Amino acid sequence: MPILFSFYLSWVLFCSLASPNSVNLPLKAPSLGNWLVTEGWMEPNMFYGIKNNDLLDGTQGQLISTKLKKYLTAENGSETILMANHNSSSASSWQTFRLWRINETFYNFRLSNKQFIGLENQGNKLVAVSATEKFPEPFQITRKNGEPHRVRFRASNGYFLQAKSEMQVTADYKGPSTWEENDPSVFNMTIVSTMHGEYQITNGYGPDKAAKFMRDHWKSYITEEDFKFMSQNGLNAVRIPVGWWIAYDPKPPKPFVGGSLQALDNAFRWAQKYGMKVIVDLHALRVSQNGSPHSGSRDGFQEWSDSDIQETVAIIDFLASRYADHPSLVAIELMNEPKAPDLKLDSLKRYYKAGYDTVRKYSSSAYVILSNRLGGEWSELLSFASNLSRVVIDVHFYNLFWDNFNKMSVQQNIDYIYRQRSSDLRNVTTPDGPLSFVGEWCCEWEAEGASKRDYQRFAEAQLDVYGRATFGWAYWAYKCHLNHWSLRWMIENNYIKL
Template structure:
């Protein structure tokens, strides 16, 4: 039970609001549920120490980096954001001067540019034109022992990348020096990192990752936690899962098999202590929002129409495997799809197909997550009206706004009870779908009631 207070404080409480649908079979609403984040889908900010055993742990997949030539005092740039040559003529960095790492080994990487091509070797020097990396798009990043942000790039031809001039970057330098005058030396600045499931499994690699993940699944959430949650008034858990669970026990690399067994255990423990389970597809293949908790490799949102069938297959796997469980409360079809990258048309097609797949196995609730970003929170209402036993999940977050930092606990609770309740109320109607409100501040009342102390926080 070491990590439970951490989960409760930094994650969210989900409520099925009371409505005319108050009871279906033995599902009594509202449910009071805690999200078991960072268990079957990694979210590194919850326990960063999980990454400590990775060599070059600051250079994981999706790390965004910029490189300043020590000789020219200019930044490397994928001209036009990609599709042509790489130059070294920018006095300050922005999107075209930022590269996303794909980790090939502890020290070798592909570099993906703004328009999603990869840096590689070409007849006219270094360029970024290929959409899929090959050996010529793989570079060893050699770091100076006493200054880890001072780097050189060894190309597949065995020579080092150099900035010969502001408009000519080549991979033909054979000398070895760390002086500022050396055209092959660059200062690396890390501007953003990801710590998700892809990063931790690919970071440890196929030899170490299976044991690391198994140890985590066995210890992070245990039967004792379910006993504790039930004893303290929670009636359900929301468990995020990734698309790779459907291919257990041998999911595609770098993912590790075994998460379905952990989910099996969760259902057994929940049933023992009288709790329901909400399964949440948190990570769809190709990433529906680009966040680390979506299983993204490099932070790009790439889920689209072409991914609908394979995502429906994951939902069907979950419905077939767990639809027979008496304590299955709901299946959430996708967590936080982000607009405008995920279009309403594609999302609607997917939700329809996934709903039909679930109904072949169970009458559990189906949860439709509203899109984050510039989208109408009511845009799914017409779709939901054609379905039975559905809920729409809208997310209100207070933790990302500094305006709440100076408020007391009671003031935050009052804001939820007044403003957030009003926000949700504006989305509900007498005969409309259930609307779930997710947000950090809903936890404050629970924290107050349980009198969680700073001593408990030390365990996180």
């Protein structure tokens, strides 16, 4: 999935605030005809109204003492003290901290081993502590006017952090600051990466503002007119990503807000009116199946495991029981883009079997879609799925997110579709086994100087190859502020002909 702005909510809702909406294009499955699936994205301007919108949940940053000119680091894991002794930055080291936003000025700091920074024995020495042993320590961030990268941190004891020496970082600085270089309580903060998902936007705005913001978004982003447009342009289905919190609507756990279920109900109603089908895609799982913003992750860690199977199956039970008898339901996707190797194949199969059985409690005709693991073997689910009925294997193809694509010419990208993608699709397409589904693709790439005709040829190649999938394909996304990610824009400007 593109690392862009996406939301859940049942309208994608991962697209939930989603600006995302995914579209499945021609699906060619027995008696199904052509499909189109749509998902959505969150656009950058959705975050503009959040104060300190560069310090949202999951932001990864590094801190250097202005006095010592050394980076803060926690080198040895549990209960280790914080030091200021590194000369250079390294995004993979102990000196990168992930933010948990409490409000616009207060934050928790999480380390690469998933522990938090806290005060040792409620004193003034900073250490890495387990969140299960102690509630994360809140730190207030103060930024210098006109120089937001220059910061100070106030701990819960009321004092500011200071780097006394390379081996001693404490929370006991009492005096005011002049923000000068030799002030031990002043740090320069470098932001390494940020996250923009539904968690970030709802927690960023806070419960009151987020609720109104999301309601306004759901009312305007995808409307009945969009379903009319899709139907008139040969699209016959929509893939709608949802987040786990939809099962708790209208009062989902914070920071998520209610309204996604109504948005999904509207989509089903409009789909039925315009003769379209709906694929409900569980796109975001609690504690995340891949660490991406579109998975509902708070800080980029992938933590879904066997202990989360029961809760996730309950979400599938909610969706299946609610929509199984709706004439527009064609399939339920049990999980989007689980990521290997951290999410083990055996765990995934256990969940898929339980989820499949849950769907079958309510429907014998709805297809059950199983997403291949990112980074897994193409055929790793085939033997498992062959023992189940009306099952689909979902794979996602993008000529992006890999440096080698950036080095390819226009023709090399097109040749890659015909050569490599054809082979990849054949690996999940069998005569008597589960159906195959290219559940996400788009017409964006990194080919320099590509003309409109080049984009058309790139789209034609993908339509040709992905049209061989036995269940069809889905384009990501139906609407997006980035033109070639937007299927609607591509259709309206004659880049794609369906």
